[in-house]
Amino acid sequence: MAQVALPTSIEFLLPPALRNEAGQIRTVGVEVEFAGPSAEAAVQAVQRAFGGRIVEEDPHAYRLTGSSAGDLSIELDSRMLHPGKGGKGKSGFLPRIAAWFGFAASYIVPCELVTSPIPMDRLQDVDRVLSILRRIGAKGTQDAAFYAFGLHFNPEIPRQDAQTALAFLKSFVLLNPWLRREVAPDATRDLLGFAAPFPADYVRRIVAPDYWPDMAAFIDDYLAANPTRNRDLDLLPLLHHFDAPRVRAALPNEKINGRPTFHYRLPDARISDAGWSIAPEWNRWVAVERLAEDRDRLNAVGTTFLTFAGEDKSWANIVESVALS
Numbered sequence: 001m002a003q004v005a006l007p008t009s010i011e012f013l014l015p016p017a018l019r020n021e022a023g024q025i026r027t028v029g030v031e032v033e034f035a036g037p038s039a040e041a042a043v044q045a046v047q048r049a050f051g052g053r054i055v056e057e058d059p060h061a062y063r064l065t066g067s068s069a070g071d072l073s074i075e076l077d078s079r080m081l082h083p084g085k086g087g088k089g090k091s092g093f094l095p096r097i098a099a100w101f102g103f104a105a106s107y108i109v110p111c112e113l114v115t116s117p118i119p120m121d122r123l124q125d126v127d128r129v130l131s132i133l134r135r136i137g138a139k140g141t142q143d144a145a146f147y148a149f150g151l152h153f154n155p156e157i158p159r160q161d162a163q164t165a166l167a168f169l170k171s172f173v174l175l176n177p178w179l180r181r182e183v184a185p186d187a188t189r190d191l192l193g194f195a196a197p198f199p200a201d202y203v204r205r206i207v208a209p210d211y212w213p214d215m216a217a218f219i220d221d222y223l224a225a226n227p228t229r230n231r232d233l234d235l236l237p238l239l240h241h242f243d244a245p246r247v248r249a250a251l252p253n254e255k256i257n258g259r260p261t262f263h264y265r266l267p268d269a270r271i272s273d274a275g276w277s278i279a280p281e282w283n284r285w286v287a288v289e290r291l292a293e294d295r296d297r298l299n300a301v302g303t304t305f306l307t308f309a310g311e312d313k314s315w316a317n318i319v320e321s322v323a324l325s
Contacts, residue, residue: 010279012123015289017158027117029154029261030126030278033077033110034138034271042111043074045136046129069125071116076109110149117156117261127277140271149269151278153285154261157238162215164292165238166206168262171292172233173203174301175323177316179284180232183268195265196230207302219243223250234263287323297322 020026037045043062047054052067061075113133115126130138141149157164172179176197184194202225205211213221219239227250229236240247240258247256264285270276291298301322308315 010277010283012121012279013283013286014121015155015158015286016293017289018120019158020156021159025119025121026156026158028120028123028156029117030113030115030123031150031152031154032113032126032130032269032271032278033149033151034113034133034140034269035110035144035149036137036139036272037111037133039074039076039111041136042113042133042138045132046072046074049132050129069129070118070122072129073114074111075114077112110147117154120155123278123282127279130271130276130278134271134274138271140269140273140276141267142270143272148267149271151266151269151281153264153266153282154259155264155285155289156261160242160260162218162242163212165235165242166212166218167292167295167298168288169233169235170207170298170302171288172264173198174207174298174305175288175291175319176232177312178320178323179288181313181316182284183266183281194267195232195234196228197232199225202226204306207305209299209302215242216246219246223247227251227254229254229256232265234265237261237263284323291322 015026018025034042039060039062040056043054043064046052046069047064047067050064050067050069052064052071055063055065057063057073057075061073063071063073065071113129115129118125139149141147157168180194180197202221205221219242222235222239223246226235236247236251236254236256237259238261240256241260244258247258266281291301301319304318305315308318
């Protein structure tokens with residue numbers, strides 16, 4: 001098995017709450033979109049480097065199990081091309097037609113690498129996998145004229161209660177102008193596929209230091225203001241995990257799989273850049289976790305935000321010192 005070097009020496013920071021309620025190191029799933037090699041060629045290259053066993057789910061979807069980089073899947077990023085995951089009624093295609101259409105669509109539909117939940121102190125393994133995909137010609141945002149390739153983190157919540165979930169959400173919305181600026185600091189940001197930010201009125205409501213509702217009220221308020229997956233930090237999978245009937249009553253047709261994780265959606269994966277790493281984006285998420293775990297500072301920043309009357313770019317400058325301290 002080949003030794004795979006990291007593309008960068010950037011350190012992956014660890015969050016202040018590294019372990020979950022069971023005392024185990026928290027996990028995070030990572031999703032990265034890319035173009036170029038087929039799903040089959042990509043998973044074969046990763047297997048050559050890290051070992052493991054390839055399982056073909058269909059001609060455009062593969063799993064790799066038992067590799068030294070963990071379990072992962074690589075597939076064309078279009079559910080309609082994978083009838084085995086949804087059945088004929090959901091995909092609209094019979095398997096043979098889906099396979100044929102997938103070969104044609106592979107020129108315009110990106111692939112997606114999806115890791116299994118991995119310990120947060122093993123995230124460098126994802127960079128190693130990305131370096132293999134880079135070697136076989138994987139392309140990212142900088143190679144596409146009209147498409148932004150996504151990078152998503154799914155970090156496990158450290159404690160499964162309303163106050164922890166809300167603290168993370170408060171921290172995120174307070175730091176979000178800085179986060180968005182750092183992802184795309186120049187004019188390209190308007191071309192990237194950012195998910196929509198949280199509504200301003202909702203942000204002002206939840207960052208108030210006295211806003212700490214119970215789980216039912218928290219979920220009801222969230223659903224009333226955000227009846228959509230189109231948010232930078234999508235809480236619907238987490239809220240579905242907490243109270244599936246309540247979420248389903250409000251969103252009966254939304255595609256949601258409940259799990260005890262946040263879903264942080266970033267619009268920029270520059271996989272063909274030899275110096276690119278997921279570490280800087282992860283480290284900015286750790287800044288969110290640090291503020292969330294410091295209740296006094298979180299409330300103080302929320303109070304400051306409620307008295308702030310400037311633009312997002314000015315708030316980003318103000319809150320940057322909080323994020324980096």
